[in-house]
Amino acid sequence: MPARTASILLHPNVTRERAPPARALPARLEMNMRQLRALVAVAQGGSVHKAASILHVTQPAVTRAIHEFEQALGLELFERTAKGMVATAVGAILVERTQRALAQLAQAEQELAEMGVVRRSSASIGAKVTHRHLRVLIAIHEHQTETAAAVELDVSQPSVTQALREMERIVEADLFLRTARGMLLTRAGEVMVRRTKLMLHEWQLARDDIAAQLGNITGRIVVGALPLASTLLVPRAVTRLKQEYPELLVTILEGTYESLLDSLRCGDVDLLVGVLRYPIPCSDIVQEKLFEDLLSVVGRKDHPYATAKALRLADVIDSEWVLPYKGAPSRRAFEQAMHAAGLPLPKNAIESNALVALRGLLIESDRLSILSRNQIHYEELHGMLSVLPIDMRGSERPIGITTRADAKRSVGLDALMRHLRAVGDAMKDGPH
Template sequence: MNIAHADAITPELTLTHLRAFLSVATTGSITKSSDDIFKASSAITRSIRELERALGVVLFERKPRGMLLSAYGEAVLRRAARINDQAEQTVEELCRSRALGAISRNVLANLMFSGRKLQMLEQLAELRHLSAAADKLGMSQAGASMALSRIEGAIGQPLFHRMPQGMVASDKADKLVAAAKRIFAELRHMEADISGLAGTQAGTVIIGALPLGRTYILPTAIAHTLKRFPKIRVKMVEAPYEVLVSGLRTGDIDLIFGALRSEALCRGLLTESLFEDRIGIVARAGHPLADRPMIALESLLNEQWILPRPDAPGRRLIDDSFAELGLTPPEASVETGDLAIVRQLLGSSDMLTAMSPRQLQVEIESGVLVELQVPLGQTTRQIGLTLRDGALLPPIAQAILDGIRLHAVGLPAFGRPAHG
């Protein structure tokens, strides 16, 4: 059986036929499903056929005693049930909070299974301009405007505030968009599940990479996995932690690799520590301080510093290290987490930086940069994986996770921490 290309597994097409599939999978009969969802048998048969064509697999075995799920059907059912649960949870939440007034559950339920409408809300919430959303979806602006009017008309109130800076999503729209993203993530994983059963292991894994995760372990793990499964596609998202976690919670991102945060910031998330890292003081080779066997931290207070943003874990660690030794943390001449900028500044000046030596491992091992021998306070932190609790990742994502774990376990020691 020919597995459909990812472009064919679209929210617009798949969601349209998913409720009919769920009913037939539950009742085991086209006729019973007709009574169950008040739809003609011919329409249900057509929906199943269209869904099978879109996915490129046979979902049911047609038997005299009814419609029996195939192995592919069982895989699709797992995702379809999760989508249905998400839709029902969102409808219940909005109805219970009376956020949408006296709107009927059927209107909301129909919206949750309309891929095109959910895509419209998602793009409009992100881009804030109707013309930009229309262009992204391949629609005319007039068509997009009419579609939005129909959605808001059915719901009975506006979902977006028309502001000078663009169209700002209301709280109701934000809830709908968050649910839509999780539904779209399940559809994306559905493709990977099907390909896994077919033995092709295809699909897309989206990884949020924090600064330390972008050096050595993650690239090596991805290369290792792609060698085993060349049809996997990996998309990297490099952004601040808050942005990555937001994407993780909605399903836009499958996993995050990097410095772990406190429990207070990880509610609803699962964290897995893989190894311990430390902060060091790094300068260019040839720096006036580079050849000193030991440097007192207080002697560096008047140096020019390149430091991470104040809310970054590495910045808090170095500030705490100075405070632990009774010193006022240095002022940053440059605040950045961009390694390309850090490398260039270090190489062309006598500035110092405080970060994990692993992030500059290539430059240190090649002799371009050096770690100064500076006794610090406690600057260790845990590096690992962050996942969404309750997420059901497909085999290809598990393969990436296994690769990260494998290369983290075999991680060679890098230098030695300078202890206070």
């Protein structure tokens, strides 16, 4: 069935429905595409009869799919009334998330068409693909061989090969190239993997939304933390989040902006926290500024320059330096400051974005670096590093949150963003 995004009209009483007593849900809800299609069709048609017509299947097939779905959840998804079937509160959650998930496959079709992939079949990808196809696609991508994917999925290697061939026939494009380095994604494969991950992510969020409806704020949030946000902003916000919702699982990932952005765009990361990029690098993300951060020139506690009352960049230009990688926002800000002062860039500087290594290099020598005081809050507090009295105005960088533009956030993610804003407000005047 083609992905449909029509809004679902709920019975007026459904939105005021009292939540059932809190109960545990499975850690993951397994997707069954037949049941998902039936769910959306019944919600759209308001009856099994109309749903069967939409899906071109028999009424008993629709009834069985909905019954199996409700049995697996232990929850009713529809109220059976004289006027038809109306989604319950839980059913409405599943319908919305399912529509969003199926829309990812529709978007994949559009992107493939824009790339020149011409599909001869009149049936959409979303109407034919199964959960098995999607799992095999992701497993091969992650492990790069059909054999390793089979081990991961606990199935035979021939069944993995068969599922991939079936999916390539449905998409009508090759999804992988077989090379000496393993199976690598084609351009069409990249589109399908990204959209499939976003689809699976919507389905996991459905589980979190249902748990919240039943009184349990659970699930998992993955935070991509850029270097400047890793010392104070993210830890303080996550600590507050866990105090509010102890059952939430939180994973904090560090990495380059490019790698974390890729993870954000495919649903592997829920939000990115750190220096914002302008212009925004792609149209499917949005940025929210929290505060501006100023760079400082930093050295060890007893650095020869540490006791000076005032310094200029020209006074320390001959020092040995540890600088961020070329292209990093802080590196660009430093280069702009040096250029504005009419100074040459340091020669033979050590490059490092790792705070642990950078701290060791500074403590063990008279090297200098440029860092935010937010990054070295604890090193400065405990007397390991000191900030030199050099005016670095003009090196400010916007710090904030990056999310997917079309994301529908869970209760937990909304709470984390609320705490990030509160911590960010407190950091506007510097670390404390």
